[in-house]
Structures are given as C-alpha cells and as structure tokens.
Amino acid sequence: MRFFHIADVHLGMQPDKGCPWSEDRSREIWESFKKVIQQAGRENASLFLIAGDLFHRQPLTRELKEVNALFASIPKVQIVLIAGNHDCIKGELPSRRIAWAPNVHWLEEEKLAYVDFPELKTRVWGFSYYSREISSPLYDEIKVPKDSPMPWNILLAHGGDEKHIPMSADTFRRSGFDYIALGHIHKPQILEENYLAYPGSLEPLDKNETGHHGFIKGECSKDGTRIAFVPYSVREYKRFKLQVTERTTQVALENGIERILEEHGRHHIYTILLEGIRGKHTEFLPESLKKLGNLVSLEDHTHRAYSISQLLEEYEGSVLEEYIRSFDIEHLTEEEEKILRLGIEALLESGEELL
Ligand SMILES: [Mn+2]
Structure with missing residues (x-):
C-alpha cells in the first residue's frame, strides 16, 4: 500500500x-x-x-x-x-x-x-x-x-x-x-x-x-x-552572509550578490546578511541591492571602521572599554590582535548597552 x-x-x-x-x-x-x-x-x-x-x-x-x-x-x-x-x-x-x-x-x-x-x-x-x-x-x-x-x-x-x-x-x-x-x-x-x-x-x-x-x-x-x-517546491528561500571589509564598495557588493544569484538560481528568494567592517565613509544602498533579484530581506550588520583609541573614547566606562583594556594594547601579538578585533566586533554586534 x-x-x-x-x-x-x-x-x-x-x-x-x-x-x-x-x-x-x-x-x-x-x-x-x-x-x-x-x-x-x-x-x-x-x-x-x-x-x-x-x-x-x-x-x-x-x-x-x-x-x-x-x-x-x-x-x-x-x-x-x-x-x-x-x-x-x-x-x-x-x-x-x-x-x-x-x-x-x-x-x-x-x-x-x-x-x-x-x-x-x-x-x-x-x-x-x-x-x-x-x-x-x-x-x-x-x-x-x-x-x-x-x-x-x-x-x-x-x-x-x-x-x-x-x-x-x-x-x-x-x-x-x-x-x-x-x-x-x-x-x-x-x-x-x-x-x-x-x-x-x-x-x-x-x-x-x-x-x-x-x-x-x-x-x-x-x-x-x-x-x-x-x-518538490518550485522555489526555495535561501540565506547568505556576505563579509564586508573596509575596501568593499557598493559596486563590489552588487557583484558579490550577483554571483550568489547566478550560482544558486535567480528564481529562488534570498535573504542577504552583511557582516564585517565597512569603510569609514561607506554607506550601502539597500534599495539598489534589492533591485538585483528576489531579495526579500537585506540585513546590514556591518560596523563602520574604527580605531582603538576612537573606541576607547566613544565607549568610555563600558564593557567594551573594559574588554579592550584587558589587552596590552601597545604590545599586541598578531594572534592577540585578531582575538581583540573579534571580541570588539562581537560586542558591537551583541546589541548590549555599551554606553
Ligand atoms: Mn497549522
């Protein structure tokens, strides 16, 4: 049966x-x-x-x-x-x-x-x-x-x-x-x-x-x-993360999204998450990105580029300041610097009350 x-x-x-x-x-x-x-x-x-x-x-x-x-x-x-x-x-x-x-x-x-x-x-x-x-x-x-x-x-x-x-x-x-x-x-x-x-x-x-x-x-x-x-479904919803750097421009981002759509199928429906650090003067234009294809949602989780001294000033008295100061900032090894950056990004993204 x-x-x-x-x-x-x-x-x-x-x-x-x-x-x-x-x-x-x-x-x-x-x-x-x-x-x-x-x-x-x-x-x-x-x-x-x-x-x-x-x-x-x-x-x-x-x-x-x-x-x-x-x-x-x-x-x-x-x-x-x-x-x-x-x-x-x-x-x-x-x-x-x-x-x-x-x-x-x-x-x-x-x-x-x-x-x-x-x-x-x-x-x-x-x-x-x-x-x-x-x-x-x-x-x-x-x-x-x-x-x-x-x-x-x-x-x-x-x-x-x-x-x-x-x-x-x-x-x-x-x-x-x-x-x-x-x-x-x-x-x-x-x-x-x-x-x-x-x-x-x-x-x-x-x-x-x-x-x-x-x-x-x-x-x-x-x-x-x-x-x-x-x-069996005609289409699927797909979610992708795009890592942004200080050098990423709007055009580069558009190309990145184009590549995803091309590779995974233009008929599917996408959510794109932007992560990482964007340049000091960069603002991405979500409306132009959405015109590229079936983008149901664009989540911009990027942070503007920062310098450590600027962060210490901006987030004085916060967990973030405390975290940064727990490192010997003047004498960071490459490994320590990486850990510090990851921690800063995590704290900035955590949405915790930092101020
Ligand atoms: Mn039901």
Missing part, C-alpha cells in the same frame, strides 16, 4: 506581500498542489493523506470546488483530510458544503474517528480543529485498539507547539500506529524514521522557511513502513 503525505499547503495564501514575485508565489502554491496530485495519480498511489492546513483560512466554496475537481481527476487514489488550525471548521461541515468526489474522505469530527479502506487493509484515523488554538495534548492517550480489524493503521495529526496540541516523538511511542502523518510545522522533519514525520509546507511560505520543501512518499508492506522525503 503506497501513500503520499502532504500538509500545510496553505492554498489561498500570498507570501511576501508587496514584493514583485508575491502574486506568482500565490499561483505557484496552487500549481505545486496540482502537480503533486497528478503525480500521485500517475504513480498509482493508494492513499493521499493531507494532515491539515490545506487552506490558509476557512476555504471559500470556490476553493473547495477547485480542490475537489483535482481530487476527482485521480479517482483511484483515496484522499483523506483533516482540518488544521488555519482552515479549522466553522459553520457547515466541509463534507456538506459541496458534493465531493467518491474518493474524498474528510475526518471532520472534533473527536477521533476513522475511515476504513478494506481493499487496502488500512484504517486512517484523525480529527479536525474547530478553533484556531487547542492547548491540551489531545494526542497523548491515543492508541490503536487491539481489536482494530485493519492490519495497517495510520493517524493524521496536526500540531506540535504549545497552542496547537503539544506533542513530541514520545507522545506516540507504543501507540501502535504503522505511520503518523503530521502537519503544522512547516519545516520538513522526520521525527522517527519510517514512523513519525512532518512533510513541512509543500511550498515554503516565508523567508524563515529556508531549505528544501516538498512531501513524503511512503509504503506499508509486510516488511513494515518505509518513508522518504521528496523535495
């Missing part, structure tokens, strides 16, 4: 609002979702599991019809869904809002329920959110009953932080499931090999969601469960 597991697609979300690529991202979320559905069909997967937050908020009827049309296009794949905190159920049940294709199964109750697939020898368990927050650890006591008639038991579970059903790998030890399909945490992670995993958001949704994004493919067989993460 082979399955696909996705979560946190957040259909209807528009990432990076105000940035030139923002509307494209909104479309790409739909496109990736469509593509992964089609792939499950082509690969004849038996089950397609959606562990919550398929939608960014309570879905519009139009959106439900859209996803239903996609589900209907892979009639041999059984689709099981729960609602997460973002798309939590308000008002009418999703199953009653539109006429769903026969292969679509909502676990839309507030209490644990299941749907059986006798031909797959599989029972899929889960429940849905009816509010944006649930702080009680509802998954703590869940176990597969000894008399479950199905050899394979899979749980869809959404949450994992303080306000969204706290849980950990320990929660599910000895729970008896063959696989637990998690949702809510956007960073893909396998908490326990072949047993407990977050696929993460299908497409990354903000600049902190760096790295690969995609879905999980798995199989339950007589040898047990096997899963693997499949990188």
Whole structure:
C-alpha cells in the first residue's frame, strides 16, 4: 500500500506581500498542489493523506470546488483530510458544503474517528480543529485498539507547539500506529524514521522557511513502513552572509550578490546578511541591492571602521572599554590582535548597552 503525505499547503495564501514575485508565489502554491496530485495519480498511489492546513483560512466554496475537481481527476487514489488550525471548521461541515468526489474522505469530527479502506487493509484515523488554538495534548492517550480489524493503521495529526496540541516523538511511542502523518510545522522533519514525520509546507511560505520543501512518499508492506522525503517546491528561500571589509564598495557588493544569484538560481528568494567592517565613509544602498533579484530581506550588520583609541573614547566606562583594556594594547601579538578585533566586533554586534 503506497501513500503520499502532504500538509500545510496553505492554498489561498500570498507570501511576501508587496514584493514583485508575491502574486506568482500565490499561483505557484496552487500549481505545486496540482502537480503533486497528478503525480500521485500517475504513480498509482493508494492513499493521499493531507494532515491539515490545506487552506490558509476557512476555504471559500470556490476553493473547495477547485480542490475537489483535482481530487476527482485521480479517482483511484483515496484522499483523506483533516482540518488544521488555519482552515479549522466553522459553520457547515466541509463534507456538506459541496458534493465531493467518491474518493474524498474528510475526518471532520472534533473527536477521533476513522475511515476504513478494506481493499487496502488500512484504517486512517484523525480529527479536525474547530478553533484556531487547542492547548491540551489531545494526542497523548491515543492508541490503536487491539481489536482494530485493519492490519495497517495510520493517524493524521496536526500540531506540535504549545497552542496547537503539544506533542513530541514520545507522545506516540507504543501507540501502535504503522505511520503518523503530521502537519503544522512547516519545516520538513522526520521525527522517527519510517514512523513519525512532518512533510513541512509543500511550498515554503516565508523567508524563515529556508531549505528544501516538498512531501513524503511512503509504503506499508509486510516488511513494515518505509518513508522518504521528496523535495518538490518550485522555489526555495535561501540565506547568505556576505563579509564586508573596509575596501568593499557598493559596486563590489552588487557583484558579490550577483554571483550568489547566478550560482544558486535567480528564481529562488534570498535573504542577504552583511557582516564585517565597512569603510569609514561607506554607506550601502539597500534599495539598489534589492533591485538585483528576489531579495526579500537585506540585513546590514556591518560596523563602520574604527580605531582603538576612537573606541576607547566613544565607549568610555563600558564593557567594551573594559574588554579592550584587558589587552596590552601597545604590545599586541598578531594572534592577540585578531582575538581583540573579534571580541570588539562581537560586542558591537551583541546589541548590549555599551554606553
Ligand atoms: Mn497549522
């Protein structure tokens, strides 16, 4: 029995609002979702599991019809869904809002329920959110009953932080499931090999969601469960540090950023951090840097060049002064000078009250 597991697609979300690529991202979320559905069909997967937050908020009827049309296009794949905190159920049940294709199964109750697939020898368990927050650890006591008639038991579970059903790998030890399909945490992670995993958001949704994004493919067989993460997203968020020196000019910096974009792909979305010491008269122009490509954020952590005597004067009576004076400034070895510089930069960057 082979399955696909996705979560946190957040259909209807528009990432990076105000940035030139923002509307494209909104479309790409739909496109990736469509593509992964089609792939499950082509690969004849038996089950397609959606562990919550398929939608960014309570879905519009139009959106439900859209996803239903996609589900209907892979009639041999059984689709099981729960609602997460973002798309939590308000008002009418999703199953009653539109006429769903026969292969679509909502676990839309507030209490644990299941749907059986006798031909797959599989029972899929889960429940849905009816509010944006649930702080009680509802998954703590869940176990597969000894008399479950199905050899394979899979749980869809959404949450994992303080306000969204706290849980950990320990929660599910000895729970008896063959696989637990998690949702809510956007960073893909396998908490326990072949047993407990977050696929993460299908497409990354903000600049902190760096790295690969995609879905999980798995199989339950007589040898047990096997899963693997499949990188799939159209784009990635990437973060790079650029080291600046006193000789770095605006043009040099632009060239440095160009090289990164060229090497790592212009379609990705970047955060660039500037570090080090800039020249006494240098001010970088962030707006021109942002025009170079998809730069969602530019963090300038550089410090203006300084001389030791100037620092002693400027930061008189501070930890920084104390630190500098702990060295024999007149007789520094090369090694000591390096340590002194690193310490000064660390203190300047620490944001401590130095004055
Ligand atoms: Mn969530």
